[in-house]
Amino acid sequence: MIKLLVDNKEIETKAGTTLLQACLDNSIYIPNLCFLEGMENPPASCRMCFVEIKGENRPVTSCNIEVTDGMVVKTDTTAVRRLQRTAFELLLSVHHVDCRPCPANKKCDLQHIAKFIKIGLKPKRLDHYLKDTEIEQAHPFLDYYPNRCILCGKCIHVCQIRHDKALIAFAKRGFNTEITFNGEDDKSLLYCKSCIACVEICPVGALAIRHNTKNPNLDKPEITNYKHQITNKFQITISKSQIRSKTNCLEF
Ligand code: SF4
Ligand code: SF4
Numbered sequence: 104m105i106k107l108l109v110d111n112k113e114i115e116t117k118a119g120t121t122l123l124q125a126c127l128d129n130s131i132y133i134p135n136l137c138f139l140e141g142m143e144n145p146p147a148s149c150r151m152c153f154v155e156i157k158g159e160n161r162p163v164t165s166c167n168i169e170v171t172d173g174m175v176v177k178t179d180t181t182a183v184r185r186l187q188r189t190a191f192e193l194l195l196s197v198h199h200v201d202c203r204p205c206p207a208n209k210k211c212d213l214q215h216i217a218k219f220i221k222i223g224l225k226p227k228r229l230d231h232y233l234k235d236t237e238i239e240q241a242h243p244f245l246d247y248y249p250n251r252c253i254l255c256g257k258c259i260h261v262c263q264i265r266h267d268k269a270l271i272a273f274a275k276r277g278f279n280t281e282i283t284f285n286g287e288d289d290k291s292l293l294y295c296k297s298c299i300a301c302v303e304i305c306p307v308g309a310l311a312i313r314h315n316t317k318n319p320n321l322d323k324p325e326i327t328n329y330k331h332q333i334t335n336k337f338q339i340t341i342s343k344s345q346i347r348s349k350t351n352c353l354e355f
């Protein structure tokens with residue numbers, strides 16, 4: 104076992120564990136949006152999971168660093184919070200914040216993180232840009248909201264795990280990057296009807312089952328188990344920036 108000190112608390116974990124995972128397993132919450140347990144190569148794209156490690160001259164992302172014995176880590180320094188707030192503001196600068204009608208309202212990771220790092224969901228420091236298309240309905244029964252998508256890639260990851268070959272991929276470039284379903288044909292419809300793992304894993308409200316879809320379904324028990332299998336350890340109850348306990352739901 105590896106021992107390390109995080110925020111003056113000694114924790115133990117297995118060799119090969121990422122620093123982010125080790126902290127979450129020990130009820131030390133670090134904001135994160137693009138990481139899932141078991142990812143071989145975490146994309147480290149959301150830039151939220153910064154920590155300071157003794158000996159490093161600048162904060163580093165914790166999702167793509169393995170723990171080492173004797174590591175000394177701080178998760179709540181001024182530099183860490185500054186970087187997290189900047190990354191978060193950038194995400195929000197291309198995000199349509201309209202929570203009331205959003206299916207993710209009250210269980211959205213953006214809402215949780217905003218509260219945790221004490222920042223509003225409509226920061227004014229950066230200009231705000233939105234894509235022209237508010238909703239894409241190319242899929243037979245799933246709606247995609249490009250202006251809600253934070254491009255975390257979790258939907259692609261779970262689709263890949265579930266079907267060996269992901270039916271979802273990133274498309275386009277730069278500001279126009281979005282996710283797309285590969286071949287909205289009978290074959291993908293067949294897979295999706297018994298799945299929706301992508302909808303379940305989306306940390307925001309970017310993927311949703313179309314309202315007028317009559318029972319697309321949806322093997323709910325299996326999906327729920329699948330979600331728990333993948334996300335259980337990330338579901339943490341946070342209150343006033345304090346970790347209280349680990350449960351199966353994120354709540355404030
Ligand atoms: S994704 Fe989250 S922050 Fe964005 S509109 Fe939906 S609930 Fe609000
Ligand atoms: S649709 Fe959801 S899970 Fe997929 S990349 Fe966008 S935010 Fe992430």
Ligand code: FES
Pocket residue numbers: 134135136137138146147148149150151152164165166167
């Ligand atoms: S969780 Fe580490 S960069 Fe996204």
